[in-house]
Amino acid sequence: MRRRLGYDGIVVAVPVSVPYRRFSTRTAHAFLGELLRTMLARANLPKARIDGLCVSSFSLAPDTAIALTEHFGMSARWVDHVPFGGASGIVALHRAARAVQAGDAEIVACLAGDTNDPDAFRRSTAAFSRFGQDAAYPYGASGTNAAVALLTDHYMRTFGAEAADLGRICVAQRTNAGAYPNALLRSAMTMEDYLASRPIAEPLRLFDCVMPCAGAEGFLVMHRETAEAEGLPHASLLGLVERHNAYPDDPIQTRAGWADGREDLYAQAGIGPDRIDFAELYDDYPVVVAIQLEDLGFCEKGEAKAFLAAHDLTNAGTFPINTCGGQLSGGQAGAAGGYLGVVEAVRQLTDAAEGAPVARADIGLVTGFGMINYDRGLSAGAAILSR
Structure with a gap:
């Protein structure tokens, strides 16, 4: 097996939670959109700086991460959809880190969210x-x-x-x-x-047993130099x-x-x-x-x-x-x-x-x-x- 490339210089920043609700009739799109909007505001970044997008959701169908680029009015050069349930956060971090290392994206927004109507x-x-x-x-x-x-x-x-x-x-x-x-x-x-x-x-x-609810969680992945230049704790x-x-x-x-x-x-x-x-x-x-x-x-x-x-x-x-x-x-x-x-x-x-x-x-x-x-x-x- 070839030697694994490490993760030197890769950082995680701007952790955001959209407040949970026991039930909601809002769509997953709405929770994910609120998440991205909050992340951009806290990071003081324009939307155009996010050139990578990784999304996880059970209730986003029939859409995937690709459709969200249009919903959110953004253009990305790297997109991934990670429907791995409770492993999605680690897998998304993995994929995003490698994309940043490879130069396929400068800043990747990793977003996860779901709605929860009564049924x-x-x-x-x-x-x-x-x-x-x-x-x-x-x-x-x-x-x-x-x-x-x-x-x-x-x-x-x-x-x-x-x-x-x-x-x-x-x-x-x-x-x-x-x-x-x-x-x-x-x-x-x-x-x-x-x-x-x-x-x-x-x-x-x-x-x-966990209690199902609606909400969203997300973070940004980037190089340390990018985070430091933008003044982002990481x-x-x-x-x-x-x-x-x-x-x-x-x-x-x-x-x-x-x-x-x-x-x-x-x-x-x-x-x-x-x-x-x-x-x-x-x-x-x-x-x-x-x-x-x-x-x-x-x-x-x-x-x-x-x-x-x-x-x-x-x-x-x-x-x-x-x-x-x-x-x-x-x-x-x-x-x-x-x-x-x-x-x-x-x-x-x-x-x-x-x-x-x-x-x-x-x-x-x-x-x-x-x-x-x-x-x-x-x-x-x-x-x-x-x-």
Whole structure:
């Protein structure tokens, strides 16, 4: 294999969230347009300076990123459409970084957003994938709740984890969300509240499941020289990996592409997991966070239970995770959920946290995970960003 080109000089700037709404009849186009308009205003850049566009959305159809160039009145020389669900943010960052390095674009706007009308969740689960349509939905197993319930049950039985172990993630993230104004679930939650929440798809409880909503997340990718010339605070990209359909022979998923790529990731960054100050781990369900802690080398496989018990996961704690509350407390604005970690990490690394800042936040790890079929998630990725 040829030596991988690094990411020297590539930075991420202008992290923006469009406030979430539980339901909305606005189109995805409207949320994405508001996102781009806000990014340009905060960066004090004319629209013509954005010559690259990368878009992720579940509800943009029948349009794609190409159509948005006309909707937004912009002309781009590099465009990509990344429909990878929760992995979209990492994949978009990857594609945009390489485009800037190659000179195919100077500034790439990475945008993700979705609307959520009252019937959107039913429609999306009914048509999410061919596997789901053929093998799950006809039997009443609609959407990711049922699929991840099976994965959670297997993980708990295999490694001896209990509900309260995974609940530590949910409770800590609710604490983090309390200070973040964009989170939809900000009221305090105790472990007793978590354990008392109603069952959804056993062993999943209500607070194990993300709440669908509408909103948007985005960021700009460019060279450091460009950011400095424009006076834009930025975070540096130290390393990035993605892997799709990792370990296809595993009969049931207890690991994903992070395990395959972690040595490469840390080698690119020139650090180990002990240097990570905080982590924005994709969190559609708490078991996914537990698996990532193991796959990314913070503990051995099956030892997330002990890791969670030994660490305070809040922003003031020993290992902050999902510092704005993540999706479990913030809400999941469709594909924007996969961008939230990048947006929040850049905020923390540029002293622009909209919630509680993490002290001494110099290096952050961000992940993505997407495209859940009936037995596994197919796409995984991770990036390391630094101050």
